[in-house]
Amino acid sequence: MDDQIMQEITRVIVGIQCFVVGIELPKHYFKRHWKSVLYLLGPVMTASWAITALFAYFIFQTSASTALIIGACLSPTDPVLAASVLSKSRFSERVPLRIRHLLSAESACNDGVSFPFLYIGLVFLTNGSPGDAIKEWVTITLLWQCVCGIATGLVLGNVANRLLRFSSTREYISRPSFVGFYLLLAILSIGIGSILGSDDFLVAFGAGVGFAHDGWFSKKTRTVPFPVIIDHILNSAMFVYFGSIIPWNQFQPSPITPHVKPWTLILFLVLVLLFRRIPILLLTKSLIPDIRTYHEALFAGHFGPMGVGALFLAIEARAQLETGTSLPLPSPEFPVTSPVSEQAKAIWMIWPVVCFVVLGSTMVHGLSVVGFSLGSHFLRKEGERAPLLEGETEGLGGMIHEGGNGESEPEVSGSEVE
Numbered sequence: 001m002d003d004q005i006m007q008e009i010t011r012v013i014v015g016i017q018c019f020v021v022g023i024e025l026p027k028h029y030f031k032r033h034w035k036s037v038l039y040l041l042g043p044v045m046t047a048s049w050a051i052t053a054l055f056a057y058f059i060f061q062t063s064a065s066t067a068l069i070i071g072a073c074l075s076p077t078d079p080v081l082a083a084s085v086l087s088k089s090r091f092s093e094r095v096p097l098r099i100r101h102l103l104s105a106e107s108a109c110n111d112g113v114s115f116p117f118l119y120i121g122l123v124f125l126t127n128g129s130p131g132d133a134i135k136e137w138v139t140i141t142l143l144w145q146c147v148c149g150i151a152t153g154l155v156l157g158n159v160a161n162r163l164l165r166f167s168s169t170r171e172y173i174s175r176p177s178f179v180g181f182y183l184l185l186a187i188l189s190i191g192i193g194s195i196l197g198s199d200d201f202l203v204a205f206g207a208g209v210g211f212a213h214d215g216w217f218s219k220k221t222r223t224v225p226f227p228v229i230i231d232h233i234l235n236s237a238m239f240v241y242f243g244s245i246i247p248w249n250q251f252q253p254s255p256i257t258p259h260v261k262p263w264t265l266i267l268f269l270v271l272v273l274l275f276r277r278i279p280i281l282l283l284t285k286s287l288i289p290d291i292r293t294y295h296e297a298l299f300a301g302h303f304g305p306m307g308v309g310a311l312f313l314a315i316e317a318r319a320q321l322e323t324g325t326s327l328p329l330p331s332p333e334f335p336v337t338s339p340v341s342e343q344a345k346a347i348w349m350i351w352p353v354v355c356f357v358v359l360g361s362t363m364v365h366g367l368s369v370v371g372f373s374l375g376s377h378f379l380r381k382e383g384e385r386a387p388l389l390e391g392e393t394e395g396l397g398g399m400i401h402e403g404g405n406g407e408s409e410p411e412v413s414g415s416e417v418e
Helices: 003-024 030-057 063-074 078-088 097-126 130-169 178-197 200-211 216-219 224-247 261-274 278-283 294-302 308-323 344-378
Strands: none
Touching: 003 078, 003 097, 003 178, 003 200, 003 216, 003 224, 030 063, 030 097, 030 261, 030 278, 063 097, 063 308, 063 344, 078 097, 078 224, 078 308, 097 130, 097 200, 097 294, 097 308, 097 344, 130 178, 130 200, 130 216, 130 278, 178 200, 178 216, 178 224, 224 308, 224 344, 261 278, 261 344, 278 294, 308 344
16 A cells, blocks of 8 residues: 555544544633643653654664654654543543543644644755745744644534534434534544645644534533544554554665664664653643642653554655655655665655554553553552452552542632533
């Protein structure tokens, strides 16, 4: 399957997942939790980008621009992989709800917010003039793709909300049709984002937030487990597909990528998993209202999986380097002339590195659920343990679980109980 099809599959899956997160968050969530989300999207994500880029620069001996592109691909947390950990399950119910909401909101936002980071490396690699590069980054990437993208999504979601309420009040639409409206609105928002050339993921997330901002849709569909069904279908299909296209032959050194070796990839993966998020979240714990203990900061720092969003960003980066547009070539062309340009080196460097990290992140974060469950089970006294590991229902240790599974009252932290 060529890069163009891969790009569109990942675009639709991540876009739908961003829309789903926007729907599932409590009403008026960002009015009460904007500070926590802002710190995760600002200092935490910037530090993750810089740290990952630094590791890529020294381990793979690549240019600074290429390292910044790799860092941007791996800095956002993935909404698809995060949903498999944070969606409704026995394990997720042991995590405070405010932590789950915070990580879900972050994962949906930062795939879109990662575009400015991605294009910093791209514009400096493809544009010889620093002044023109900065101008293009501010006007096109920051203002048009991000700001206009989120605004477009919010308007689209609000209009769709009013239309659906109007139709429901007059009984023009039946309850089962809500499911079709839900899915089609998600796909429509992604399509509008692509047509306008703005940030698809921010448009989709904004549409989800605008559509469900008043909680009316959530109440109407509370008994319909549609989001959970979408999560399972998208997660299973996407990762089965990813497993079939892993570029194993590119995990070996080549004339263009002499430093991409199995041991350098493993070293890079370990360093990224340990230092990409955990240290900065431990340092900024006191600044983030929804993270109240160091155990919660450690948990939030660890559960920042890299998945489908990283694959999309890698394809987007390759497309910009290959064609100067968002449309990639069916497959990258191996350079036959010498010397090889930095752009050609970047094209062949980005994909194997990102794929290897996504592979490692999928395995580590998937198995982490078992690790946390085993640890909390055997740390209890023998008489306090559940007979079966799956039977553990008490909250994870070191976290504050007051007020209904970790949701505080609105006057305390702004969490709301629907």
